[in-house]
Amino acid sequence: MNDPVNSGRRRLLCGLAVLPVAGMAATSPTPSASEGPFYPAGNMRFRDTDNNLVKIDGRVEQAGGEIIELSGRVLDRSGKPIEGARVEIWQCDVNGRYLHRADRGAGERDSGFQGFGHDVTGVTGEYAFRTIKPVPYGGRTPHIHVKVLVANQERLTTQFYLAQHPQNSRDWLYRRIPRERLPQVSLRLQATADLPLARLDIIV
Numbered sequence: 774m775n776d777p778v779n780s781g782r783r784r785l786l787c788g789l790a791v792l793p794v795a796g797m798a799a800t801s802p803t804p805s806a807s808e809g810p811f812y813p814a815g816n817m818r819f820r821d822t823d824n825n826l827v828k829i830d831g832r833v834e835q836a837g838g839e840i841i842e843l844s845g846r847v848l849d850r851s852g853k854p855i856e857g858a859r860v861e862i863w864q865c866d867v868n869g870r871y872l873h874r875a876d877r878g879a880g881e882r883d884s885g886f887q888g889f890g891h892d893v894t895g896v897t898g899e900y901a902f903r904t905i906k907p908v909p910y911g912g913r914t915p916h917i918h919v920k921v922l923v924a925n926q927e928r929l930t931t932q933f934y935l936a937q938h939p940q941n942s943r944d945w946l947y948r949r950i951p952r953e954r955l956p957q958v959s960l961r962l963q964a965t966a967d968l969p970l971a972r973l974d975i976i977v
Contacts (some may be wrong), residue, residue, distance in 0.1 A: 800852075801850075802976050802977060803929060803957050804931060804950050804951075805929055805930060808920070808930045809918060809932075811863070811873040812873075812918070813863060813871070817872060817873055817874060818888075819887055819888070821887060822890055822891055823887075824890050824891065824900075825887070825890065825902075826862070826864075826890045826904040826905070827840050827885070827904060827905060828885070829886075832884070832885060836866065836867070836883055836886035836887070836905055837866070837885065837886070838867035838883075838905035839906040839969070840903065841903075841906050841969045841970070841971060842903055842965075842968050843901070843902045843960070844901040844971075845974045845975060846894070846897065846898035846899050846974045847900060847921060847974075848974055849976070849977065850976060850977075854896065854897050855923060856896050856898065857923070857924075858894045858898070858921055858923050858928075858977075859892075859893055859921070859922040859923075860893075860920075860921055861890070861919070861922070862890055862902055862917050863889040863890075864888070864904065864907050864918060865908065866882060866886040866888065866905070867905060868880035869908060869910030870883065871888065878910065886905065890902060890904070900975075904917070906969070907935060909940055913946075914934060914940035914941050915935050916932045916935075917932065917933045919933055919975070921977055929977045931975075932946065933959070934958055934960065936960060936961045957973070957976070959973075960973065
């Protein structure tokens with residue numbers, strides 16, 4: 774893997790957030806959401822599909838945009854960590870373009886952005902990604918698409934949003950989420966010594 778979230782940092786992250794998302798019971802599943810039109814099929818992806826979306830193996834350039842770290846745990850509805858879950862994320866680049874042939878956006882695709890990545894949880898249920906802070910595009914508020922598979926079966930597809938972003942209230946998918954469940958899909962970036970970090974547990 775190329776410059777992934779380093780192992781020391783991942784060990785630290787594994788020890789954090791021993792409680793479920795604030796204000797939500799562990800039995801409340803993460804709200805699902807549309808997959809959207811730009812989920813990249815296997816033949817659209819780079820050969821490099823690791824958990825570091827800001828650096829593609831074999832390329833010199835790094836992705837544009839604000840780099841962040843996204844992590845958390847995959848839990849079942851009793852709060853037990855799920856080992857071996859495959860967590861996938863995909864999102865548009867800093868220019869608003871997806872890694873998908875059907876995306877005909879006007880901007881040029883960022884050739885340094887991987888666009889799609891995955892991680893597999895260990896015994897603690899922990900997942901971690903290095904990516905960019907999501908940006909708005911085409912009338913949508915900033916978001917990151919997330920899919921969770923367990924034993925090769927899709928268990929959840931959802932979208933994560935930036936907490937309190939001014940465009941959230943105008944986004945039709947965001948408005949469909951019950952207010953009391955918004956914390957489960959809201960990214961709150963915290964400053965760290967390395968990169969801004971957002972943590973969200975995923976309950977399936």
